[in-house]
Amino acid sequence: MRIWDLSPRNLCRKHLLGEHAELHAIWKIISEGKKGYSHHPEVIRWKGKLKALFLRHQSLVEEMEKRGYKHLSPLEEKKAKGKDKQEVLINSLEEQKIILLNKNCPCFNEKSI
Numbered sequence: 001m002r003i004w005d006l007s008p009r010n011l012c013r014k015h016l017l018g019e020h021a022e023l024h025a026i027w028k029i030i031s032e033g034k035k036g037y038s039h040h041p042e043v044i045r046w047k048g049k050l051k052a053l054f055l056r057h058q059s060l061v062e063e064m065e066k067r068g069y070k071h072l073s074p075l076e077e078k079k080a081k082g083k084d085k086q087e088v089l090i091n092s093l094e095e096q097k098i099i100l101l102n103k104n105c106p107c108f109n110e111k112s113i
Contacts, residue, residue: 001025001042003056005089006096008063012106016067020060024073027053031079045088054080 001022008016026043028034030050037043046053054075061071091099100107 008060048082051080051084052086
């Protein structure tokens with residue numbers, strides 16, 4: 001379970017769509033008080049920051065639409081409460097970039113930077 005803190009434009013298809021799916025899972029856990037994975041570090045760092053998570057979702061959707069994907073899973077904006085910025089990182093931005101580069105996928109290819 002991971003929400004990257006890097007620009008969605010740098011993510012390959014697999015990581016962009018994967019993050020979108022995981023963001024929806026985190027949103028549901030927090031906004032509906034679900035117990036599954038509620039103690040996962042990625043979920044914990046978004047508690048109290050549904051507004052920031054909503055904004056991240058918007059940026060993912062923007063990038064998905066630029067790439068020709070049709071987005072059909074909006075979040076309920078009325079649930080977007082709390083802080084509008086995520087300041088807690090599990091890995092630094094540089095570490096996140098290295099993690100993605102080590103996956104041997106198209107993330108951070110010359111066209112996406």
